[in-house]
Amino acid sequence: MAANRNSVAGMSMAQSVNGSTAPKPPTSAFAPRVLSITDNSWVNQKILLIYGQIADPSQQALDGSLTVCHHQDNFPPTVWPVNDSHFKALVHLSPGPNRLRFDFSSPKVASSNSSIPAHSSWININCLPVTMSPPVQLVILLGKDSPGIFDAVPERVHREGNDLDTAKRKFRMAAYLWQAFTGEQMYRNGFGRRSFRFEEEWQSGTLTFRDRASGQMRSEAKIHVVRCDKTVKELRDLDLAQQYDKASRKGDLFNIAMEAMKGYFKPTQGQTQYVSVLLLDAHWDTNYKTITGHAALGGGSNEVRLAVFGSQALQSYPSCLEEVIPAFTDCTRTDTTFVANDCNESGSNWEAANIGIGAHLHETGHMLGCPHQESGIMLRDYVSFNRTFSCREPYSTRTKSPGMRLCLPKDECGWHRLDTLRFRHHPCFRLPSDNPINGDESVRVWPVDNGKVIVTAPTGLAFIEIFTGDDSTCHAWVEYSNGDGSSGGPPRQVMLTENDLKSRLAEDRKNQKMKLCMHSVGQGDHTVEDFGQLTSKSSVVKLPNGQIGFKGSQLGTSQQAGSRPEQVILESAVKQTKLLTSVKVYHGFAVDGIEFLYEDLTSQLFGKRGGQPGGSEFPLGMELPFDSNYPESY
Secondary structure (H helix, E strand, C coil): CCCCCCCCCCCCCCCCCCCCCCCCCCCCCCCEEECCCCCCEEECCCEEEEEEEECCCCCCCCCEEEEEECHHHCCCCEEEEEECCEEEEEEECCCEEEEEEEEEECCCCCCCCCCCCCCEEEEEEEECCCCCCCCEEEEEEECCCCCCCCCCCHHHHHHHCCCHHHHHHHHHHHHHHHHHHHHHHHHHCCCCCCCCCECEEEEECCCCHHHHHHCCEEEEECEEEEECCCCHHHHCCHHHCCCCCCCCCCCHHHHHHHHHHHHHHCCCCCCCEEEEEEECCCEEECCCCEEECCCCEEEECCCEEEEEEECCCHHHCCCCHHHHHHHCCCCCECCCCCCCCHHHCCCEHHHHHHHHHHHHHHHHHHHCCCCCCCCCCCCCHHHHHHHHCCCCCCCECCCCECCCCCCCHHHCCCCCHHHHHHHHCCHHHCCCCCCCCCCCCCCEEEECHHHEEEEECCCCEEEEEEEECCCCCCCEEEECCCCCCCCCCCCCEEEEEHHHHHCCCCHHHCCCCEEEEEEECCCCEEEECCHHHHCCHHHEEECCCCCEEECCCCCCCCCCCCCCCCCCCCHHHHCCCCCEEEEEEEECCCEEEEEEEECCCCEEEEECCCCCCCCEEEECCCCCCCCCCCCCCC
């Protein structure tokens, strides 16, 4: 009787044409050349964006198609257009080594009669999924009585559906586009192919339409489906609609989503949840010509960092890799009888995909800590998000002009340099090779002699933003981060001078007030509202013994109601005969005052003797017992 055994020696199996990892030369001069990544590179993401060329585009501009054959055929081949001898493609990677084959074909180039294409090249890419960084959670939020459908024209409903399952596939694919885009942008900025990861689950694959037909199971991004405690009618209240001029509660949808996320994820202290939410019940109200149930916001707290965006453009999203190019080249006009033309910049399906996917990524940028920038995703450059994935652009209803014939990397939108500096040390972007981070995230700043300022950060100083006048957007900065950390990482102490900072400004800004925002590797930050004032005489203190002291920039920054300026110079610091013996803290639920007691029975009081009568005294040199009931100070 024959037995089924897992015997390597006796195994017989068909060998994939691209299963071997041995180096192979290109098969012809027209074999695809991948320019965006080198052979044997390491990446950490499932979907990799690549760019390359066929032969020499300056000598012969060819149109055709590129077929990507995946490692050991563990993912179906995908086909991507070649325009004027340039191509872009999204490649699916499996954990471990991936031997990829790229085949070029064109009516203008002779093909092969054999089973091996005439114009092929190979590349090895190693994929190491990251599991030690917090994931970006993907959530579809619905009303408690929602039917789970989104706005779509009848033809779309008939062809692909507009139910919750379709929404999950489209949102998942959009998220993988964010990840691939971000990984490529970080690489171009010199920080390696860093990107955020997603929580994954073993499920029926959706990244290729063939998986849906075959029932193939894969580990892919999990889409959490959460119902809030509001009805659809309540969520679509015009008073909550962000784009409705007369709405008075435009921030309520964010608050509703925040409460729902806290209830669902139940965050614990010190474990921040990063959540990007799709509001499925967003709806185009044809009577009021506004999108209800939609808000485009990002932010949050240490418990939950949150981005929210509506589903008004979801019908235009791709739901798998094979639909990416069709989605970004679909010129079908937006039918406002059924769906919104968001901000009048979504006049066709491909433009609606840009606005929906790109603007949601913008809010996810806010969730990750990015403010508005002078350019890039955090401005509104996502209106050209399609150029990242396609080499040719269709007619634009937004600009009323033909699209770009050839979209090269220089023509694409991107993350601003300051965004990538934030991401470089962000917890969601950490790699296994990164050094451990000191638990003290603080940034400390104080002036010293000759107009100089010292900045220290135990985790290292990542970058400093320079704002001039009343600017809310940064146009100049100083960066200390590097790509691989081989030089020892960002400095823990730097010296700043006014001349050095002004040298980074445009001529018309050099005489304006400078505000500095300083960021540490550990995600701490500190703002100096007026650098000139910090280095002025107002920061100098003459001590009783005649020496000069300097006020740190954090001195006197309290914003609490009832605060008043007060200054105490400890006598023990300037008199060698003065011995400080204990410190007494006056408190209730907050600190009211601190009294310094000396050996000669004199004392100095900072603040007032309020709160608990007599305060709590701490003799110097004694080990203090830990009391879990001792109140926290604020």
